[in-house]
Amino acid sequence: MRKKIIGGSVIFVSASAAFVIVFIVIFMLGALFIGGSEKLTWEFLTTAPSDGMMSGGIFPAIIGTVLLVLVMSILGVPVGTLTAIYLSEYANKRFFFTRMIQFAVNTLAGVPSIVFGLFGLGFFVQFVGGGMDKLLTGGLELKWAQPNLLWASFTMAFLTLPVVIVSVVEALRAVPNELREASLSLGATKWQTIRKVVLPNSYTGILTGAILAVGRGAGEVAPILFTGVAYFLPHLPQSLSDQFMHLGYHVYVMATQSPDVEATLGLQYATAFVLLVLTFTLNLSAIILRYRIRSKIIR
Amino acid sequence: MNKFSRNIDQLKKKFRLSEFLAESIIKSVAFVSFAVIILIFVFVFREAIPIFYSPEEKVIDTEQEFIQETYGEDESTLLLIEKENKKSLEETDYEGEVTFKNLAGKEWQPVSRNPKYGILPLIVGTFKVTMISVLIAAPISILAALFTAVFATKRLKEVLKPAMEVLSGFPSVVIGFFALVAVATFLQNIFGYDFRLNAFVGGVALSLAVIPIIYTVTDDALISVPKFMTEASLALGATKWQTALFVVLPAATPGVFAAILLGVGRAFGETMIVLMATGNASLMSLDIFEPVRTLSATIGAEMAEVVFGDTHYNVLFLIGSILFIFTFALNAVAEFYVRQKLLKRFRGES
Amino acid sequence: MKRYFERVLDGLKTSLIKMASLVEESIRYSIESLIKRDKNLAQKVLENEDRVNALEIEIDNAINDLLALQQPVAVDLRLILAALKINNDLERIGDHAVNIVQSALKLMDMPEVKPLVDIPKMAELSQKMLHDALDSFILSDTSLVKTVIESDAIVDELNQRVANDLKEVIRQDISKLDGGFELLRISRNLERVADLATNIAEDVVFLTQARIIKHHADELQ
Amino acid sequence: MKRYFERVLDGLKTSLIKMASLVEESIRYSIESLIKRDKNLAQKVLENEDRVNALEIEIDNAINDLLALQQPVAVDLRLILAALKINNDLERIGDHAVNIVQSALKLMDMPEVKPLVDIPKMAELSQKMLHDALDSFILSDTSLVKTVIESDAIVDELNQRVANDLKEVIRQDISKLDGGFELLRISRNLERVADLATNIAEDVVFLTQARIIKHHADELQ
Amino acid sequence: MIHNSIKIQTKNLSLFYGTKQALNNITLDIPTNRVTALIGPSGCGKSTFIRSLNRMNDLIENVSINGEVFIDAVNIYEENIDVVELRKKVGMIFQKSNPFPKSIYENVAYGPKINGIGKKSVLDEIVERSLMRAALWDEVKDELNKSGLALSGGQQQRLCIARALAVDPEILLMDEPASALDPLSTAKIEELMYELKENYTIVIVTHNMQQAARVSDFTAFFYLGEVIEYDETKKLFTIPAKKQTEDYVTGRFG
Amino acid sequence: MIHNSIKIQTKNLSLFYGTKQALNNITLDIPTNRVTALIGPSGCGKSTFIRSLNRMNDLIENVSINGEVFIDAVNIYEENIDVVELRKKVGMIFQKSNPFPKSIYENVAYGPKINGIGKKSVLDEIVERSLMRAALWDEVKDELNKSGLALSGGQQQRLCIARALAVDPEILLMDEPASALDPLSTAKIEELMYELKENYTIVIVTHNMQQAARVSDFTAFFYLGEVIEYDETKKLFTIPAKKQTEDYVTGRFG
Ligand SMILES: Nc1ncnc2c1ncn2[C@@H]1O[C@H](COP(=O)(O)OP(=O)(O)OP(=O)(O)O)[C@@H](O)[C@H]1O
Ligand SMILES: Nc1ncnc2c1ncn2[C@@H]1O[C@H](COP(=O)(O)OP(=O)(O)OP(=O)(O)O)[C@@H](O)[C@H]1O
Ligand SMILES: [Mg+2]
Ligand SMILES: [Mg+2]
Numbered sequence A: 001m002r003k004k005i006i007g008g009s010v011i012f013v014s015a016s017a018a019f020v021i022v023f024i025v026i027f028m029l030g031a032l033f034i035g036g037s038e039k040l041t042w043e044f045l046t047t048a049p050s051d052g053m054m055s056g057g058i059f060p061a062i063i064g065t066v067l068l069v070l071v072m073s074i075l076g077v078p079v080g081t082l083t084a085i086y087l088s089e090y091a092n093k094r095f096f097f098t099r100m101i102q103f104a105v106n107t108l109a110g111v112p113s114i115v116f117g118l119f120g121l122g123f124f125v126q127f128v129g130g131g132m133d134k135l136l137t138g139g140l141e142l143k144w145a146q147p148n149l150l151w152a153s154f155t156m157a158f159l160t161l162p163v164v165i166v167s168v169v170e171a172l173r174a175v176p177n178e179l180r181e182a183s184l185s186l187g188a189t190k191w192q193t194i195r196k197v198v199l200p201n202s203y204t205g206i207l208t209g210a211i212l213a214v215g216r217g218a219g220e221v222a223p224i225l226f227t228g229v230a231y232f233l234p235h236l237p238q239s240l241s242d243q244f245m246h247l248g249y250h251v252y253v254m255a256t257q258s259p260d261v262e263a264t265l266g267l268q269y270a271t272a273f274v275l276l277v278l279t280f281t282l283n284l285s286a287i288i289l290r291y292r293i294r295s296k297i298i299r
Numbered sequence B: 001m002n003k004f005s006r007n008i009d010q011l012k013k014k015f016r017l018s019e020f021l022a023e024s025i026i027k028s029v030a031f032v033s034f035a036v037i038i039l040i041f042v043f044v045f046r047e048a049i050p051i052f053y054s055p056e057e058k059v060i061d062t063e064q065e066f067i068q069e070t071y072g073e074d075e076s077t078l079l080l081i082e083k084e085n086k087k088s089l090e091e092t093d094y095e096g097e098v099t100f101k102n103l104a105g106k107e108w109q110p111v112s113r114n115p116k117y118g119i120l121p122l123i124v125g126t127f128k129v130t131m132i133s134v135l136i137a138a139p140i141s142i143l144a145a146l147f148t149a150v151f152a153t154k155r156l157k158e159v160l161k162p163a164m165e166v167l168s169g170f171p172s173v174v175i176g177f178f179a180l181v182a183v184a185t186f187l188q189n190i191f192g193y194d195f196r197l198n199a200f201v202g203g204v205a206l207s208l209a210v211i212p213i214i215y216t217v218t219d220d221a222l223i224s225v226p227k228f229m230t231e232a233s234l235a236l237g238a239t240k241w242q243t244a245l246f247v248v249l250p251a252a253t254p255g256v257f258a259a260i261l262l263g264v265g266r267a268f269g270e271t272m273i274v275l276m277a278t279g280n281a282s283l284m285s286l287d288i289f290e291p292v293r294t295l296s297a298t299i300g301a302e303m304a305e306v307v308f309g310d311t312h313y314n315v316l317f318l319i320g321s322i323l324f325i326f327t328f329a330l331n332a333v334a335e336f337y338v339r340q341k342l343l344k345r346f347r348g349e350s
Numbered sequence C, D: 001m002k003r004y005f006e007r008v009l010d011g012l013k014t015s016l017i018k019m020a021s022l023v024e025e026s027i028r029y030s031i032e033s034l035i036k037r038d039k040n041l042a043q044k045v046l047e048n049e050d051r052v053n054a055l056e057i058e059i060d061n062a063i064n065d066l067l068a069l070q071q072p073v074a075v076d077l078r079l080i081l082a083a084l085k086i087n088n089d090l091e092r093i094g095d096h097a098v099n100i101v102q103s104a105l106k107l108m109d110m111p112e113v114k115p116l117v118d119i120p121k122m123a124e125l126s127q128k129m130l131h132d133a134l135d136s137f138i139l140s141d142t143s144l145v146k147t148v149i150e151s152d153a154i155v156d157e158l159n160q161r162v163a164n165d166l167k168e169v170i171r172q173d174i175s176k177l178d179g180g181f182e183l184l185r186i187s188r189n190l191e192r193v194a195d196l197a198t199n200i201a202e203d204v205v206f207l208t209q210a211r212i213i214k215h216h217a218d219e220l221q
Numbered sequence E, F: 001m002i003h004n005s006i007k008i009q010t011k012n013l014s015l016f017y018g019t020k021q022a023l024n025n026i027t028l029d030i031p032t033n034r035v036t037a038l039i040g041p042s043g044c045g046k047s048t049f050i051r052s053l054n055r056m057n058d059l060i061e062n063v064s065i066n067g068e069v070f071i072d073a074v075n076i077y078e079e080n081i082d083v084v085e086l087r088k089k090v091g092m093i094f095q096k097s098n099p100f101p102k103s104i105y106e107n108v109a110y111g112p113k114i115n116g117i118g119k120k121s122v123l124d125e126i127v128e129r130s131l132m133r134a135a136l137w138d139e140v141k142d143e144l145n146k147s148g149l150a151l152s153g154g155q156q157q158r159l160c161i162a163r164a165l166a167v168d169p170e171i172l173l174m175d176e177p178a179s180a181l182d183p184l185s186t187a188k189i190e191e192l193m194y195e196l197k198e199n200y201t202i203v204i205v206t207h208n209m210q211q212a213a214r215v216s217d218f219t220a221f222f223y224l225g226e227v228i229e230y231d232e233t234k235k236l237f238t239i240p241a242k243k244q245t246e247d248y249v250t251g252r253f254g
């Protein structure tokens, strides 16, 4: 009897915890949607802000966000994938080099995003950008030594590097070792084995890694605060050396620095909702992919 | 003898170009991650180091750098004003501005006439918010993980798990925004405290970012407790909850511990949420209903307005270094200690 | 295609059949040599003997290997055990053929003791028994087993009759003592051949029905 | 503690030893009944026979089960195969004891044929051979095997001598024909007992050295 | 056919995974204090059958069961049967040894503890007795605090047996308990079974026909979810009644 | 002792995992076109030995090797030996069947393809011949495009054998190729070995002593990284020379 009571309460309490979370999620989604529904129009999505951001749309912010994640992926995903291949296929744990890389990836995953921002500022904007300016124009013209799309993308690429690496490594490790041994025992070389056996059996995993990274990148604001994002720009970025607007930052400035926060509340909600939808679409596809991989492994 | 030589030929080593190229490229690229860590280390600390030099040297140093490298003419006036400020400061007898004593001070007033760089209140604030968030997030997420991993039926799992994943996909700025515009008022109405934005609101908001982390890692640890262990317990006549509490959870403790550590790390370094939801006043107090300013929020809020190369700038980098070192240490513990222990446990070495 | 193990078993069976035909031949020749007083045939029996002995050891070794390496069960195991016993019995029959031949050779140097009537009858019967028993084994068919076992009694009776007849002959003419003894020995050996044929028949029952009917011939269905 | 399989093997050995002592007893009693003209002892032999036959089947079944269920190899397998053969041989010795007793009983109703000299000698020797062979088996010790095999030749010689002596006696006195035939039969049976004891000894060599020395006694080391 | 008293009796037991039938009308009497082996080709339902004797199949979704299973004449599929109590009475040993990541002592004491035995001295006694019965005591008595996972494969499996014995079952179900072990450890487990059957009714699933022949008193040959033949092991391996059985045991099947 | 021609010869082969010695001075002559079985208790180094014959151990970190392994009189551990070429000559079959998640056809064609054979007609021919040799052709010839994973366990293992045969090896190393299979599939694999040994030199590791007895011509008994006895299988299982071997094969060991 006592057993039954304890058992019942254990299950009840843990179930409540789970449902609390679900409730929060639904509540937030609902609140954001309802709060922004009024302003969520096609026009909102396709026009630029106006009236000192008191009205208008968020088109430049959407474009900025998309550009950011695009450039970021182009920079980061190949590096992450190759690193993952190294760690999973070539690395020999005895080598100092391997331990070094593994350690670096683990550490990178834990570095706060704001520190990445600092790093981007110190390294890309000032050091690299400054160096480039000096080289290209002799320091006469200020082109690269200031926050811009490229530096923000670089910073973001590094931020998301461990996300890519970890999930690609997971995908590669999920390829059973027996398959590698089979291939090698048939006289295949290592690279042949990777190309013909390992990669074909893990491309969904690699894709998942990429999408997860993009999803993470789309939502992060802290790293771009001082590496490229702009409060307001009259026109869309024309080159990598331009600054850009960003949905997340847009929400932040409107909510904290707008002259009349109350008046733009609807816009804020709508913007937040759009950002959420963007990251969701990305995350959701990653989740679906990952489930498909897992069920394939369990088989 | 004839046969012998033929065999040797057959087995003789060959040079394979594609093999060589692939390996070289992959190895070099793999080095990038390490390079990045080193660079972060170097470039974050580099900007913090000048604080530890004497003020005069430093000022001149940065001044030159700035004028030459970064700022265009428009802003030089602004710079001048700042420089005036600084000089006047130096003339006042505030010589210890960059000593440890100053840094260890209880006041953070970097932009006043008399800048004070006491980061203690920031540290206290950070810990306060972190504590609150983890204390809220840990129980909920661990229990939730236990529920989904052990008790829930397959159907229920199919509903619950995606919900958790959705939460982990919430951008922090959205959570911050939500806390700012909705949660803060809501909580104030319930608890009736004075400041709408405070450590508690920040902690609550932050817990929404921490829950998915603790949940995911705990869930992983629980799920990776092999099914045959559960079966063994049930076959001995244990009930489901006995199995959960006495077999599954203990087997996963190192994982749960790691989950909490990772949660702390996330809370500690999180910027946008605290920036938006804590009120950002650098008060030195233990009252959770007072506004606080955290280390990360300080950087986020002030870096944009700071003069590159000045003391404030350097101190912000110093704060960045502190964040870096702390999360680094936390991850190291979670990663090495806890994972080793978990592995050992399942291999039977402990 | 047959399994390896079955091929090995078939090999064993073939060897055993070879052995059986050798032994049948020996018995036939031994009796013929007696009746026809033919030394050549007697010689052939003695030559066969070596081959039979060699074959017996060969088969025995093959059986040992099969048991040690193939873990046979059920019908396979029974076949192997039956083969083991039949192999042994065949070798004994070979020995008896040699004994008969030895006596026949001695008799060739003596005058006829008496016209042979019962001994050829016995010989024919025990040869038939042997043949039937071996056929039963090869075909795993017990339909002839009963006949074989029943014939054994007839052979025993004939043997008794031969002994009594011979006693009478000796009593009539003491000079026939030596020849009489030899004929007695031959009759006895034929009686043993019939016994061993009966054993083989019994082994076939074990092979097909896993029942040991030795000492319980009445149990035969 | 011994393994289950070893316990089963031990059980088999025990049964076989029981069988051996029964058979030894039968042989001893059969000879004593002949010498002492004692019908009681003869009766005992006939009673033993049923027990021996039953035991033989029991042991045979146990061996079949062991082979089917336990997959014995190496020394275990050899022990079981040796047991199989020895079991068979012992049963045959039991049969010979019965044969001897049958003749002895007939002789009791007749006057003495001649004083028994060589037959008791043969009896003693073949009993010793049997005993030694069984000891060798029980102890898995081949040191006595050579003696056993060598003794066989002596018994054969004695058998020959008995036959010749008996022929002489009959030639002297034709009335001794029936009694002579019976003694001849007894002698022959004893000779077979010695043969079977030799077989057992050979099986011990197989058990310990995995070599079949039948037909090759010279190979014995 | 079986003259011993009957411990487990299934009557027309059928089991479905969804719509797939895994057991078809199994009627079987399993005798007390004997080892009964289940053999048959892969997927013939041996594991399914054995797991239906302690209702371990209840854990799998989508399972439906017809027919009856009596243990000591009680139908264990009746409404009012407490599965937890049932499982205490019917212990189970799995193919892969699965000790908890706890000490040897804690592994064995786990069952008694969840049944509310808290007294150290009683637990000590149970642990020692169970380990003895599982023929492991001598090997581990000096290191009861070592992790159960630090033992060798064969020792782990005996630890699992000890753990099952500690809750005082009457029946032991073993699903290929030695298939992951080497010959030496296998021999030890088999040896153990000869001893355990004095006090327990044992049902063992094995892929290894020779093992079934060696250890069991009775053997059931399963094929496609049905029992083709069930008899004394001796009989099944010397003169099986069905052609299919003979073909299977002599390796001529399929 | 062995009068056949020698295919593989190890001389004082020792192998260390880190500081742990797994093989100790193994000197063994493995004859051409025969089946040689390696038996011994768990952890005695059988897998380690077999994997050192195609340098599969090279993949494991921390391994160091002393001594020599000659295949056709060439020391495969010499500096200038190409491991890839070696492995083509020395095929390997693993305990767990491991077909690629590709079609049956692609599985078998994998080896020839990576060796540069691209012509469809040639590949077709190789696939058919290899599947025939592996006694699988009849069962799969109508569904070569089915995934290799859709086959049963026993068929998968034969597919792996066909895949190995397709690169035309001279030696087949098999590490417990049937230990995960049921008796029927095991019988098929064993049967296959009798046929394959006409053209290949086979080395098989097995935990199943009866299997070693059944399939092999020669058997080596390993213990603690050493070869205790190596002889004709017949001899090893009827009259082993060493007491340890006899104890092991009769189950009295340890
Ligand atoms: N959870 C399940 N869901 C659906 N089908 C199942 C499940 N478990 C087993 N089966 C199917 O039921 C049948 C019987 O399976 P079971 O595991 O009882 O066979 P088995 O005789 O134990 O085989 P093996 O010897 O391979 O362990 C098989 O066809 C199997 O595919
Ligand atoms: N990668 C490795 N690293 C360290 N030690 C190893 C490794 N692989 C094997 N060993 C050790 O080397 C010894 C020999 O192992 P090996 O796998 O060759 O044994 P085995 O005879 O194949 O055993 P089994 O029958 O269990 O497969 C064992 O003690 C094992 O623990
Ligand atoms: Mg099963
Ligand atoms: Mg191995």
Ligand SMILES: O=P([O-])([O-])[O-]
Binding pocket: C092, C192, D092, D192
């Ligand atoms: O051994 P015998 O054939 O003469 O009884």
